[in-house]
Structures are given as C-alpha cells and as structure tokens.
Amino acid sequence: MKRQRAIGRSCSALAIVLGLSGTLLAAPAVADGSRTPQVRWGPCPDDVVAEAAPTVLRCGTVSVPVDHADPGSARIDLMVSRLAATDPDQRRGTLMLNPGGPGGSGLALPALLVARGIPADVLATYDLIGMDTRGIGHSAPVSCGLTPEGPYIANIPPYAADDAAVTAQAKVAEQVAEQCAEHDSDGLLRHLTTANTARDLDLIRAALGEEKTSYLGYSYGTALGAAYASMFPERSDRIVLDSNIGDTHLDRDGMRRYALGMEQSFPDFAKWAAARHGSYGLGRTPAQVRRTYFTLAKQLDNAPVAGIDGNLLRLTTFGQLFKKLQYPKLAQQWQTLANGDDAAARRLMSQDAAAADVPASFDNSLSVFLAVTCNDIKWPRNVDTYRRGVAEDRERYPLFGAATANITPCAFWRHAPAEPPVAVDDDGPRNVLVVQNLRDPATPHAGGELLRRKFADRSRLLSVDDGGHGAYVLGDNPCALNTTTRYLVEGRMPDKDTLCPAG
Template sequence: MKRQRSIGLSSALAVVLGLSGSLVAAVAVADGPRAPQVRWGTCPKDVVAEATPTELQCATVPVPVDYTDPEGARIDLMISRLASTNPEKRRGTLMLNPGGPGGSGLAQPALLVARGLPADVLDSYDLIGMDTRGIGHSAPVKCGFTLDGPYTANIPPYAADDAAVTKQAKVAEQVAKQCARHDRDGLLRHLTTANTARDMDRIRAALGEEKTSYLGYSYGTALGAAYASMFPERSDRIVLDSNIGDTHLDRDGMRRYALGMEQAFPAFAKWAAARHDSYGLGRTPAQVRRTYFTLAERLDKAPVAGFDGNLLRQFTFGNLFKKMQYPKLAQQWQTLAGSDDAAARLLSQNATAGKASSSIDNPLAVFAAVTCNDIKWPKSVDTYRHGVAKDRERYPLFGAAAANITPCAFWPHAPAEPPVAVNDDGPRNVLLVQNLRDPATPHHGGKMLRQKFTDRSRLLSVDDSGHGAYVLGDNPCALNTTTRYLVEGKMPGKDMLCRAG
C-alpha cells in the first residue's frame, strides 16, 4: 500500500535570496575574469549514460560552504560542458538549470540537444550544466527519505478536511526533525538560492569568463533572477522559462500550483473528450472534469492497488506538464475507473521501475532545505487550515494539496538572510518566457517577474499548455524568438505573444 505512493513522485519533482549590506559588498568585489582554472575530464558513469550519445566533459569547482566565512570549509561542485566547436561564432558560456530545487543538471546540455536545441546556440556557447550545492555529485545532502516512508513528494497530500491538515502537520514536523538528525556536517542550512547564485559566480570566474549567459526553467527562473539581481554587470543574456515569479519559492508560489492546474487541465479535458471512444472519460470537457472528481472521491474511500485519491491528483498534476503525457494519464484514469487491480498494479510497477528506494532522498532533501531556508514560512497550523479550506473551494482540482502544510513550518533553521530583492538597476537582458497554461508555474508568475524587472526585461507569452516553452515546447515563434535573443542579442522591443501553432 505504501509503495504505490511513490507513483506521484516523478510528477511532483518534475514540477515546479536576499543579502545583508555587508555580504552584498563582499560578493560584489569577488574575483573577476581570470585565466581558466577548470580541469576538464570524464564525467561520472551515470552522467555519461544519461547524456549518451552526446559526450560531455566534467570538472569540479571549489566553493565556500558559508560565504560569511569564505576561507572556511569548502565543498566541490561538479559542472559539465558541451563546448562550442565553432571558435568564430563562440561568444561565451550559457549556464543551465533544470529546476527543482533538487534537480540534477549535469546531463542537461545533452538533454537539450536531444530535444532540438538550435545549432546556432551550440555554436555560440559552451553549455555548462551543473549539480548545484547539495545535489547529486556536489556534496549531496540526505534526510533519509524512502519510497515506503510517509514523505515521498515535495507537494503535500490533498487535505479533504481540517483533520487531514492536522495529520499532515505531524508528518511535516517529523520530516523537519529527520532532516536535522541527518545533517551531520551542517551543510543543510547553507542550501539557499542566494548561495547557489554566489556559486554560479565562482564558476563563472573559474571558467575565465567576464560574464555568463543563463537559461533556467521553473525554479531555475528564481535562481536566474537572483543571479541577475546580485551580479547585474556579470549577467549577459538571461532567459527565464516558466517563471515562479520571484527569486525564491514561498507559500504563495506553492499555492499557485493549484491555479496552474485549473488553467492547464482544460487542454487535457478537451483532448480526452475528443477520444471518448478510446478512453471513455467523458464526451465533453465538462464530463471529463466530473470524471476526475468522481474518481478521486471514490479512490479516497476505496484505493485500487494502493492508488488512492491523493495519488490520482498528484499523478494528474504531473502529467499535465507535457501534452505527450496525456495518453498515459488517460490510460491510468481508465484503469482506475474500471477498478482493474492487476492493470493498476502493472502501471504502478512501470512508474517506479528502476527507482531505488534512496532515489527520492537527495532531491526531496534539497527541495525542503532550499525552500525552507530561503524565506520564513508560517508556523501556525491554523494558517494552513484556513488556506486549505479557501483553496479547496477556489481551486477544487488541486488547491487542498498545494495549500497544505510543509516541513518549512517546523524547519530547524531560520533564514540566514532576507530573500534576494529583484534588482531592476542593470542592463536590459532578461527575457521571460511563459506558457499561458502551465500547471506548475502559471502565466501570472511571468507577469509578476515582469513587473519587478520593469526596465530590464521583456515577457514572451506563448499560447500553449505545459511546463517549459523554449525547446521543451513545440511553438516555432517561441523557439525562434528566444534563439534570436541568445544568438544575436535581439530582445523583443516590447512584450509579445506567440500564437498557437
């Protein structure tokens, strides 16, 4: 029964920084361009396997654990490179981040190549992937999470009533204590977006670059916004795709997952209704929506092969990220609606095939640490009860999950510094790319960041559904406009809309 809860993990993880004055000054005078200090070599076997057939090089860069003690303890961050092979067109480095926080980025250059990253971009830049501090091959942190434990996803379970919030609060408190017990080397409290941005600047300097360009997705937009704000004159061409709306993920950002699902779900409902003869989920989008609620409530009372209503909601949320995942989602609904235990068990096994029990530990630990360290979260359980009750009505598809209580309410460390304030005093070099219907980072996040980067940014809205527009989507206008900016530096003169198709 417990193991099936992990089905929603990949869906949940695929989702979707401030400075004190003295620390700002210390960072602002960090090392500038110098001779490259990176020694490139072979990547670890797991990275090689994930990147195949593209061949990447890897290296490590040392950084301080605590930037208030720059001569103190250090950790090594692993970075990867897909070098430009066209010296005449190469203009610098393009650092990458896949999101999270908690996502490994070492293989990201190869993954973008596989998705069709334009040749002009590959000529113009050395693509630099990385495992940011605490992740993967960069001093990984752990909290001891397992597939059969009570905490298997970074989004809380759907809370049907106040009692469910109280129950989740007990789990969240134990998670916070568990992370504290496992933090034997004291690294966990230093996992913040601001520190990761500082790490990026150390990497830039180690590569011998005066400036760096950047492409970040989802949470990677918060990291990119922080870097562009902390180091405006060292940021070159910045592309932030699927924007959270700020330099950190806070409770309001988590709650916007519910808004995003409401906006993205109709595309799936329309798709499923057009295939009623194949899946039987409803002849109209409205009927498909009713099927969702009926099935979730039924599974709340009688799970099928361990698949309960919470998992259905998580699984549905995660599979709205890409239109190519619609058939898998429709098949899962069909199986669960038929109460076919054997088929549901087979789908569950396929969803978790190849996952070691420990595979969730590192990403979930990083997600908790960064989100809880970046900003102070409410501690009162009543605050979450009220939020869940409001969002259950306001966003019935997913609101009672996204508003539920997280380990941040009980986190053992107070934020060491305020969140990074968005700095609009710098070059106009931030291109915000945002689908109109994104389940994890709704279009509102792009508009929020556009208002904060008033003079420095332009917003490229894309009439599409899903999470990720540039390269990850299939809109030619979004692809060409963003590529033109990265390669030629041609920022749209004003905010623009890429129409569907």
C-alpha cells in the first residue's frame, strides 16, 4: 500500500483548475505603506542551497501582515531569494518568479531557470527573485496533517466510475476539510488567497526598493501574475504568464479543464508510443495506444498490480504527459503493468517513488493548494452537482474527466471567501504576454484564450505548436524562447496574437 501511495505522492508533486455567503470585506489593495519592509540578504537555508547548486543564491525575509485588511494584526516573514543581475549597466529591475501550484516552492526557481538555459540577456537585465509565498516552505508553512498513506494523496480527486464513487469521495473530502480546520491552530489557513499573495508581492517589490516589478509565472503562477497586474497595474512592468489556468483563481471549471488538456495532449504520447510499438508493444497506431490505455485501466480496476489500480494509472499517465522526456518512463510503466509482472512493477514504482520522494513537502504543498483554491472562490456544496459533472465529463473527456469533475474538500471548506476573486483589469498598460502551448495536459490552450480576452488590449497571446506544461525556457520551441526573451529584454511585445510553429 505504501508504494501505491508513493506514486500518488509523486503525481501530487507534479500538479505539478457562485454566490458568496456572509458579509464580504474587501481588503485594501496594498497593506500599511507606512511600514515599508527591508530585505537583508544572507545565505539561503541548506535545502535551498542543495537544490540550487551549483548556482549560488542569496536569501532574505520580508515581513507582511497575516491579514491585509488589518495591517496592525500579526505578521509573518516571507522568504525570498535573489540571483543578482550580471550587468549593472544593463539592469532594468526585478523579475519575480512563481513556479505554480498553489503550493509550489519557488526559492530555487532562479537556479532552475539557469540550469535550463535561460538566456544570458535576461540574467543581465534582471535580478531574478524567487520566493516561498505565504504558507509555503520557509514562509510560515501551514499543515492539514496529510500523509502519503492517507485518503487524500493528490490535488486531483480519484476517478469516479459511478455515482457511488462520488458519494464515497464526498466522505473523504469532508473529512479532509475538517482535518484542515482542526490543524489551523494559528488561523493562518483562511488568509491564504491569491489576492493576499498579490498584496505580498507588492510589499516585496517595495522592500526591494523598486517602483515597478516584472513577473514570470507558470501554471497557477499565471493566476497570481494576472491578479498582481490587475490590482497594481501601475506597478507592473513586463508580465509573462506561461501555461494559463484562465483567470486569477482556480475554480471548478478550471479543474475540469484538466480533462480537456489530457484529451488534447494524449495524442502526442500515443503517436510517440505507436512509432515504438516494437519496443513497448502498446499499439501500432495512436488509436490502438488509446485503446490500450482504456483496456489497461479497466484491467487494473479489477485486479491491481503491485497495488496500482486504474485510478493511479490514470493519475500517473496525466502527470507523465507534462514533459516529453517522461514518455519512455510512462511507456515502460504501461508495459510492465500490462504484463502483470508484480515484482517488476514493484521495482519500477519503488524507483519512481524514490526519485520523487517529497515527504517533507507533501503535506505542506497539498495544504496550501487546498487553502488557496477553497478560499479564493466558493465551490458548490451539493454532492449531486458533482455527480452530474462526473457523468458529463466521463462521456466528453473519457481519459480523465471522471476524476477532475469529482468532488473536492472545497465543497466542505469551513471558511467562506473573505472577498470576491480578483477581477482581471483590462485598464492598464499593454504589458501582459500570455504564452500557451497548444497541447498542455493541465492548462489547455483554452486557458490562454480566456485570459487574453479578459485582459483585452493589455495583452497579446503567443500560442506555441507544442505539447507539455511550460513553454518559455521549460519547453523547446525556438520561436517561443526568442519572442518571450525579446519582450523581457527589449520590451518588444508582438503587434498581434502570434502562433509559433513546431520547433
């Protein structure tokens, strides 16, 4: 059972997607301007040093109020990292970074981008600023007391084969929501929102002594970046939003778009696997590979191999579609499971779990995901709503839809949203470049289209004929790299929406 949970844990690390009750109190756009924090730079914590090596980062903290609506309330320290610009004469300012989540640690992200080959001109132009946003890692971490052996192992619910499975998951979701409330001893959990994190970004900007800041965010980081550009348009410089969820928050529609993304990205893997039928035996055509997926999932539903059932097959397949480099591992997993080789499957999955072992961050990451997602917007509470959604998406998105439409702890969350979600503001400078792969398993192209329409003339959409999650630096498309770098370094926004051909 531990190995089964470990696979779910590694998938959670990958993920990386209404009326309001009660009185809504809108917090101010920025907190207590009379107490501008300062950053004192020093060595980073050992875990950040190890993750960033060989790149050396400097770290410091910024004090922010727990409740921005009450600047005199308790405060927490947020840890930020910096990779200073390499050319003082060319330096433009700061480029804040966010890796996504919500729940992803970003302190080592500057070093990751260096390792992935971010252009030297970007490094000369900006101080790269990573951070653990509120509630994450070294920034007042929160906990729901979740464990890899527990019933909640990923930010996507399990595949629901029928109405009874939705009912069963509702009991788990309610238990997890109550568990989060019970562990929230200091009351921080309810203050984890995208809007509050955007306000934190503005205090970090001030602490760094900058009048404006540029921003590069991936996945959920696009929601945070969209919120910042909307709340503080005059303080936003050059904004790049890569792999977009479509708004400033993840709601039920956004979660269900994961299923659309898997449908659109799976054919890339199916084509790849069909060309290698002689090695993996998954099908001679993409259509046969797709049939193999359904056959194998049903087979594992009835008779798990090495503790791996159909739900975990669906979840791991979704996670392995994030990067083409993961295709061989996915094909190997399918092949081993299809052969029913329990011992080989255990060895393979044990290696996988060890490679993605994140016991220290598992609880924290999922807790932050839940808090931000559930606090940003009120989710439906009626279980029948989820039953209908599961039935709909099981038909229209058969690969994964009955999972992403399933019920989450947000349906039972104790705290109602303290304010409406941030509305995208199209009244501001034309400074938002929306970058989006055509075939992205988690954030399909529809998310980029949605955000482009909401920002209107403030934005341009750079579509990329590629699959996987993440285009700029994390992808391998020359046009996407060149166009985005040109904007960050020279400020040259495309005149119109642009399609980058396959690289």
